[in-house]
Amino acid sequence: MALALPAAVFTALLFLLPVTILLSEAFTINGEWSLQGYVDFATTPLNQTVFLRTLKLGALVAFTSAIIGYACAFCIVNLEGKSRGRIFGLVVLPLMISPVARTYAWIVILGRTGIVNDTIVSLGLSDTPIRILFTETAVFIGLLQLFLPLMIISLVSSMENLPRDVISAARVLGANWFQVFTKVILPLTKDGLVMGGTLVFTGSLTAYITPAILGGSRVLMLETLLYQRVNVANDFVSAGVIATILIVMCFAANLLLKRIAKARS
Amino acid sequence: MKNTLAVAAACSLIAGVASAQDETLTISVYAFGVDAMSEAIFTPFEEVCGCEVVIETGNSVERMAKIEVNAADPLIDVAVMSTQDALQLAEQGLLQPLDVSRISSYDDLYPSAQDPIGNHHALGYGFYATSIVYRSDLVEIDSWNDLFSDELRGRVALPNITGTQGPLTLYMLERARGGDDLGFEATIDAIGAHGDDFVTFYSRSSELAQLMMQEEVIAAPAGRFAWSRFVGAELPFAWAEPEEGQAGGMNVITMTAGNGNEDLAYQFIDYWLSTEVQTRVAEAGLDSPANMRVDLAPEVAEPLTYGADLINSLNMIAPADIIANRDAWLERWNENVLN
Numbered sequence: 001m002a003l004a005l006p007a008a009v010f011t012a013l014l015f016l017l018p019v020t021i022l023l024s025e026a027f028t029i030n031g032e033w034s035l036q037g038y039v040d041f042a043t044t045p046l047n048q049t050v051f052l053r054t055l056k057l058g059a060l061v062a063f064t065s066a067i068i069g070y071a072c073a074f075c076i077v078n079l080e081g082k083s084r085g086r087i088f089g090l091v092v093l094p095l096m097i098s099p100v101a102r103t104y105a106w107i108v109i110l111g112r113t114g115i116v117n118d119t120i121v122s123l124g125l126s127d128t129p130i131r132i133l134f135t136e137t138a139v140f141i142g143l144l145q146l147f148l149p150l151m152i153i154s155l156v157s158s159m160e161n162l163p164r165d166v167i168s169a170a171r172v173l174g175a176n177w178f179q180v181f182t183k184v185i186l187p188l189t190k191d192g193l194v195m196g197g198t199l200v201f202t203g204s205l206t207a208y209i210t211p212a213i214l215g216g217s218r219v220l221m222l223e224t225l226l227y228q229r230v231n232v233a234n235d236f237v238s239a240g241v242i243a244t245i246l247i248v249m250c251f252a253a254n255l256l257l258k259r260i261a262k263a264r265s
Numbered sequence: 266m267k268n269t270l271a272v273a274a275a276c277s278l279i280a281g282v283a284s285a286q287d288e289t290l291t292i293s294v295y296a297f298g299v300d301a302m303s304e305a306i307f308t309p310f311e312e313v314c315g316c317e318v319v320i321e322t323g324n325s326v327e328r329m330a331k332i333e334v335n336a337a338d339p340l341i342d343v344a345v346m347s348t349q350d351a352l353q354l355a356e357q358g359l360l361q362p363l364d365v366s367r368i369s370s371y372d373d374l375y376p377s378a379q380d381p382i383g384n385h386h387a388l389g390y391g392f393y394a395t396s397i398v399y400r401s402d403l404v405e406i407d408s409w410n411d412l413f414s415d416e417l418r419g420r421v422a423l424p425n426i427t428g429t430q431g432p433l434t435l436y437m438l439e440r441a442r443g444g445d446d447l448g449f450e451a452t453i454d455a456i457g458a459h460g461d462d463f464v465t466f467y468s469r470s471s472e473l474a475q476l477m478m479q480e481e482v483i484a485a486p487a488g489r490f491a492w493s494r495f496v497g498a499e500l501p502f503a504w505a506e507p508e509e510g511q512a513g514g515m516n517v518i519t520m521t522a523g524n525g526n527e528d529l530a531y532q533f534i535d536y537w538l539s540t541e542v543q544t545r546v547a548e549a550g551l552d553s554p555a556n557m558r559v560d561l562a563p564e565v566a567e568p569l570t571y572g573a574d575l576i577n578s579l580n581m582i583a584p585a586d587i588i589a590n591r592d593a594w595l596e597r598w599n600e601n602v603l604n
Contacts (some may be wrong), residue, residue, distance in 0.1 A: 108479070111480075112480055217425050
């Protein structure tokens with residue numbers, strides 16, 4: 001206990017105290033305690049839209065990354081030796097590149113003259129380039145690419161502990177692949193899914209660069225709205241409210257995923 | 266004891282001499298082009314005054330907040346900003362009226378720059394026009410209404426209402442639509458109704474330049490100060506002269522109240538507004554001069570907002586009108602355009 005004291009003091013001074021001061025702004029109006037900031041936030045239509053959009057995109061990115069993540073993780077753990085290391089290295093590689101650079105690359109790829117629109121037009125799917133930038137689709141793609149590696153890493157580490165025999169046993173006993181996944185793989189890797197889901201969901205909720213660049217002011221998310229409230233309106237009450245909502249959403253997501261995992265087992 | 270006193274006396278003497286030489290002037294400026302501004306204004310001024318110029322930068326909200334929270338003991342002596350920001354600070358008693366008799370080039374300023382927010386709380390140091398940058402090989406822009414045309418559908422970016430260009434764009438669109446309501450209600454609603462036709466609502470001119478170079482956007486309202494980003498580009502860009510005219514704005518120089526550094530501040534303001542410095546700043550392409558005596562070659566003047574005819578023709582929104590209406594603009598914009 002005594003050994004943990006320096007770490008506890010360090011965390012309290014440099015994390016908990018500043019966060020408490022920041023969050024207390026959301027409960028204070030003209031120096032007096034008030035919940036008016038929350039009432040104002042909740043009753044503004046734009047804020048409702050932004051809140052629901054953030055929740056929707058976060059959930060969609062987490063869900064999609066889980067589907068792709070399972071497929072990738074299953075392939076990776078079944079590779080042998082060097083190829084496994086190389087493919088895993090490729091998964092980790094994007095994490096070593098700045099999110100700003102990665103997001104700007106999407107501007108080029110998703111633009112009117114980018115590779116996606118070139119392909120769409122050349123395949124005859126559309127006569128003219130379609131607009132992808134500054135839409136929810138662009139933000140979704142950017143966030144998915146940003147956080148998918150975290151889901152894959154979580155699931156790979158979880159699947160590495162999965163005895164291969166159990167899959168063979170399930171197949172021998174007549175289970176199809178869907179049943180193998182839902183009855184065997186999913187329950188035995190739920191810890192990795194909870195960890196990955198929490199990382200991806202909270203990462204999507206709190207990402208700033210990607211929604212700011214790929215969504216702009218047309219596709220506001222809670223983080224970009226928070227930035228606007230501070231840097232454009234100098235409104236620290238709204239900013240504190242948004243920060244509190246984000247923190248609550250992150251903890252709630254983690255608890256919910258744990259609860260779902262526990263219920264399944 | 267004698268030695269101690271002698272050392273103390275010597276130290277105080279040295280400190281006294283040093284403080285005379287180490288006078289500092291703290292100025293708050295836009296974060297854009299600070300190095301070039303230092304080369305053209307701040308460093309040469311240090312040689313003139315024998316003092317040190319300390320530069321504070323940041324966005325408008327940060328810079329205004331810094332002046333506000335340090336009102337009792339100002340950190341900033343001189344600040345440059347938009348007319349509406351200056352008026353807001355002046356109304357809060359954070360700026361001091363300028364004694365224009367101490368500004369030798371005061372009479373050389375354009376009349377609109379001599380007292381832009383009233384009570385001599387500010388002096389204009391630079392103008393900018395706002396019009397439409399467009400791809401001359403793809404479209405022709407003759408009116409602000411062209412931004413709503415079928416030809417441009419899905420290829421136009423508008424400035425966000427939270428920046429200085431946003432309200433100016435709404436002002437011109439309102440006029441082009443035949444209205445004169447400073448609430449811009451019909452215009453904001455029309456933008457909302459055509460919401461999907463606009464690529465984005467940009468916040469920075471650098472962001473717009475990138476979108477236009479990438480051919481995502483082919484027409485957008487922009488401040489003339491951003492025009493240098495398009496000059497010399499591979500793609501053919503043009504600056505529109507719409508039939509309704511161009512909008513415009515002015516940046517002003519102000520002095521904080523009770524800063525205790527007034528003499529140096531007046532010297533600096535006088536220096537910045539002088540014909541010599543205004544010419545140097547214009548020739549460096551940093552700002553369009555507010556001093557009427559600045560004489561520029563046509564190729565230097567081309568990218569700037571230069572000349573009495575142009576400056577007098579600019580459609581400007583009075584700063585008091587901006588302050589009175591901006592909350593309503595933002596609320597309607599958020600409801601009908603972004604929501």
